[in-house]
Amino acid sequence: MRNAPRIIAATAASFALALGGATAAYAGHDSNPSGKVASYSYDLNAVQPADVPESRASGTTRVKALPNGKLQVTVEAWGLSPNLPHAMHLHGVPGEATDQACPGPAAAGADGVVTVLDGAPFYGGILTSLTSTGDVSPASALALDRFAMSDADGYLYYQRTFTDVPGYTDAGTVQVVVHGIDFDRNGMYAFNPADPFSSRSSSLGAGIPLEATVPVLCGGIAN
Ligand SMILES: [Ca+2]
Ligand SMILES: [Ca+2]
Numbered sequence: 001m002r003n004a005p006r007i008i009a010a011t012a013a014s015f016a017l018a019l020g021g022a023t024a025a026y027a028g029h030d031s032n033p034s035g036k037v038a039s040y041s042y043d044l045n046a047v048q049p050a051d052v053p054e055s056r057a058s059g060t061t062r063v064k065a066l067p068n069g070k071l072q073v074t075v076e077a078w079g080l081s082p083n084l085p086h087a088m089h090l091h092g093v094p095g096e097a098t099d100q101a102c103p104g105p106a107a108a109g110a111d112g113v114v115t116v117l118d119g120a121p122f123y124g125g126i127l128t129s130l131t132s133t134g135d136v137s138p139a140s141a142l143a144l145d146r147f148a149m150s151d152a153d154g155y156l157y158y159q160r161t162f163t164d165v166p167g168y169t170d171a172g173t174v175q176v177v178v179h180g181i182d183f184d185r186n187g188m189y190a191f192n193p194a195d196p197f198s199s200r201s202s203s204l205g206a207g208i209p210l211e212a213t214v215p216v217l218c219g220g221i222a223n
């Protein structure tokens with residue numbers, strides 16, 4: 001499995017290209033007339049149809065705008081594919097506040113899986129990569145060596161305070177999306193021709209396993 005992140009990282013640029021367009025920087029953020037800390041907590045809900053294997057996760061997230069202009073993002077999730085990094089992003093539409101939402105199972109379409117691109121009309125492009133270290137731009141969308149890992153029980157905890165959040169306007173217009181499902185439970189994101197789900201490619205590129213990019217959890221204030 002150690003090889004997988006390297007291979008996938010090489011494709012991060014195309015991932016960002018496919019979903020990005022969210023690179024324009026702008027200074028707007030949640031304005032709170034009281035000057036108090038604005039904190040938003042919401043549930044993360046399973047994105048996939050119930051018959052997609054290993055997709056029954058749940059979670060919570062908190063987006064807290066600190067008085068110093070920093071933004072603290074917390075993600076806690078249960079039931080994820082264990083012992084694997086999970087790409088996570090703030091998704092949304094940069095610019096004017098736009099209510100986006102999370103895709104439901106109906107967004108899966110004929111192939112029975114909600115892919116990244118199936119979800120994009122709902123949650124928009126990537127504003128911020130919720131990496132644990134280093135770059136947080138859309139270019140790090142699939143930098144799996146820098147995302148939080150689930151433990152052996154599929155539990156994941158993530159918290160990071162951002163000094164500069166590209167594309168962020170306010171917590172009411174972003175979706176937190178967590179990616180990655182080990183459909184065949186072999187402990188890695190990889191192609192497995194023998195498995196009906198793990199054999200598939202990501203909607204972002206034929207060389208990327210669907211397992212690595214498929215959305216598993218989504219949540220936001222707008223929904
Ligand atoms: Ca689909
Ligand atoms: Ca797998």
Ligand SMILES: [Cu+2]
Pocket residue numbers: 087088089090091126177178179
């Ligand atoms: Cu994402």
